[in-house]
Amino acid sequence: MVILMSEGLKWFQCPVCKESIHWKLPEDDLKKVKRFPAPIVIRHKDHYLICYLDSHYQLADTEIATSFVEGKSKE
Numbered sequence: 001m002v003i004l005m006s007e008g009l010k011w012f013q014c015p016v017c018k019e020s021i022h023w024k025l026p027e028d029d030l031k032k033v034k035r036f037p038a039p040i041v042i043r044h045k046d047h048y049l050i051c052y053l054d055s056h057y058q059l060a061d062t063e064i065a066t067s068f069v070e071g072k073s074k075e
């Protein structure tokens with residue numbers, strides 16, 4: 001029997017510290033997204049990650065956001 005995770009909940013292995021990260025899909029924000037893949041920024045401990053979600057809200061890619069903190073306030 002396959003046990004599915006609760007809807008909207010995603011997880012992946014953190015590329016920085018190798019821990020499993022569980023996070024809730026920001027569905028309200030995703031409804032406003034017009035172009036996919038959509039970058040979702042996740043803060044994990046002292047580092048930031050960018051997850052790219054495709055139009056089916058599947059994880060397309062993850063990336064370590066090294067310069068996110070500096071660029072955030074300008075956007």
Ligand SMILES: [Zn+2]
Pocket residue numbers: 014015016017018019044045047
């Ligand atoms: Zn981490």
